[in-house]
Amino acid sequence: MEPAVGKPSFFRNIMVRVLLFGVFIIVVRFAYIVTITGESCNRGDFCFFSLPENLNFVIAGAGPGASAIVGSDSVSRSNPRRDLYTSKDWIKAVNFFSSVFQDLMSEGYLLPNSKSLCVETPGGQEVFALKEIGVGDSIGIFKKASKPLVISGEGHRIPFRNNTFDFIFSGGARFDKSVRSSAFASEITRTLKPEGFLVFHVKAKDTYSFNSFLGLFDSCELEKMRHIDGFDSSLPYIREIIMKKKSEILGHGDKISGGDSGNECSIQEHKRDLIRNAEPLITDEPLKPWITLKRNIQNIKYLPSMVDISFRGRYVYVDVGARSYGSSIGSWFRKKYPKQNRTFDVYAIEADRTFNEEYRLKKKVTLLPYAAWIRNETLSFEVNHDPNHPGLEDVKDKGRGMGRIQPKKSSGNVVDGEVDEIQGFDFAEWLKKTVTEKDFVVMKMDVEGTEFDLIPRLFETGAICLIDEIFLECHYNRWQRCCPGQRSTKYEKTYGQCLDLFTSLRESGVLVHQWW
Template sequence: MEPTAGKPSLLRNILARLLLFGVFIIVVRFAYVVTITGESCNLGDFCFFSLPQNLNFVIPGAGTGVSAAVGNDVVPGSNPRRDLYTSKEWIKAVHFYSSIFQDLISEGYLSPHSKSLCVETPLGQEVFALKEIGVEDSIGIFKKAAKPLVIKGDGHLIPFHDNTFDFIFSGGARLDLSARPSDFASEIARTLKPEGFAVLHIKANDTYSFNSFLDLFNSCKFVKMREIDGFDSSMPYIREIILKKEIEVLDHGNRKKSDNKCSVPGHKLELVQKAEPLILEEPLKPWITLKRNIQNVKYLSSMVDISFKNRYVYVDVGARSYGSSIGSWFRKQYPKQNKTFHAYAIEADKTFHKQYELKKKWVTLLPYAAWVKNETLSFEINRDPGQEEVSELNDKGRGMGRIQPVKSKQGKLNVEVDQIQGFDFAEWLKNTVTERDFVVMKMDVEGTEFDLIPRLFETGAICLIDEIFLECHYNRWQRCCPGQRSTKYEKSYGQCLELFTSLRESGVLVHQWW
């Protein structure tokens, strides 16, 4: 009986299938890592076409003094990333950052033994520059990895433990571009070791934005600043800021909620001096004069960079309808620098409340009266003759509401008096915003400004407001009766002018509203 060949054939088929299956697994794994995750491969990923972890670039003038080359016998042009690493732009950036880091080493802010992190570095030039000058323990993070220099990570959620790094660097004005600069700054401070150094390149070109930047780092001490030339036309010059993490948390002058002391910094006083002049003489036609004056207003956001603020808030005190000022003026005309503001509409008149239900989430209605404490108040509405109600889209015929009306009677013609809830506006403001936020306020409260403004000073809440548009109410000349003033308000124009002057002398950028 002749021996059968069935078993060897079966064994060969099994081995061949196992080999094909192994090749299939490698191909699938390679496609997943490169195509799906967008990361470079290493040996652990079963990939053989990626940038080796031990690849050693040689950049002219960056430490070795020889021409640029690629390692491991790979032909230029066979790998797009490798071509990028040898491009003139990439090498120029490496030279730039090498010079920056060498200066920091000579000044004692960086050492070859520093465990270093580069935040938001898409191509890893900063990381390579650190390694090239001898800071070997360096890594970068970006939303898309570029191994071995950069791993996947976000500057707003750095993938490392607290107190990990001796040195953290953020170049390319990344903090300027952040939609959440406070989170960005907090993550840098969190992962930096106590007494470690953070170096950031920013485009802050005014004292307001510079101080706003420092306020973001409440655990770091400002050490040094210098202006340096950038390495491309998009950043002709930048500011290099050096911060040192303190063992104890600093407050940079920020007040606690219970602290009523308030001192306006000098850089805000300088901005007030640049504001449009106040109207010193009482205008004969105040509504027309003040409306025209708004064309002369020098908005704060047109004078300074507000990029380093944590949130952007508009508070409309005495908002009336949505279209009265929020929709018609602030949303359309106020220069916001492409920032998203959240608006608070404070309006006690219930006639206007319904239309706010239809508005977007960026507006929050507070259906109460801004006052100096929490208590029930009388609220008087003086309607124009013949106007019984106001439509949802038109509020021109609706009289302005006043709290604590003077000599009002429930049955008086064209007067409506309701009981409403007043709240301590100053305390609400202190619990809603911080000095890290950019806060714009419009106040039209029918004479109550003479109560609210002093309360803001008393509680220190005035320091939380960056810019105020204030309508001051006084006993104006009556149109019907020449030589006679209205008795609706007790204050004079001179007292209004004193209120505006006191605000500006205290460093508050206030504008005359109509």
């Protein structure tokens, strides 16, 4: 008689299925805890992968007692959770930061009793390295928590009170990627104690970006800067910047000051160095300016094509004499200016009321429907319909000519074009209230001759120091396209005076381009 095997096989299949289902439940629960909530795994979380409380794996070269598992003495006595970090990249990062912190400790910037914060640390390597070299009171913040090393928080919104930390570190060049650099810097200095130390690892590849970075921290002083090798291929070369928070904050570095009037400013030397790399000015007056100046646009070296503009508070474009949106904002700045993936606040200054309605439909542009001027007063705005005006043949703005402002005329005066009464405003003072030296400011100015009033006013008030790059169209009695041998009578200035204006700007350290 054959033995009966059907019933045991049936029960065996049921047990196998139950076991597999149980394993599936455990795996799903583990994935939820670790991946979704950002927590470590322990028995209380219904996770069977927890390790004994006293289990430690030593990481070679990470410092005395370094371990891959954070023990109760090395991380947190109040939180029993343990994280297992065994990847080669994580261990390599711990080794790197341990070496960095040991150097800082030997130089006195970091002490064993320093209350320390690591900003934007997704894996907590920096925090782990600090604890393993003896800085026990350390914590990290990142958008997604990884307890107990890292809690939830972001660089531009740090969840700690003022003057909390003795030492703050931001590594991995993560500051470079911040789109809120000004808020990032403000929060870091807010939570640092007076005379506490900030240490950053940033790319800051050029002098311009380095000085821009320092400019964000007006309440701190530079202690030391050195170049170091990064710990992976994505960061082969970085700058280590060490700063100390001032014991007393006497003022704000973003204010223009100096001299008896309080309006003078000095443009930093690194901005003057950029002039040497800019395209040369056209020294000889062109016989066909409508061709020469237009072609010169192809030679212009934009500032963002020469330097890194990452470390600025805001990014601002001011179009003075904007005319229609498509005249330069839409057709040139939006499409061609190299913005390095930064979002710019755009201001359009245009006195011609014809274009007001168009700008109301542009949500990302702020229109100032006034005339940029040297003071606040009522002006006359004349729209000239001269077909011989160079460049007018390209204008398709409802047949409008080029508008220019002038002091208000008496009723007895006769003018060639259409005249409106408009309000002029002190452009230099408006600029000083709108932007700071921490911001990256680009300006295009096409004001039909008023540049000879506005530029001196910018120097007089010190507002010129707030501008990083200017695209300036200078108006003079140029040769006319229609009539060879004849000059325009619309403007009294000569090409030589325009050249002097450009030269004075560049000699003062302002990156200005001859625009069309």
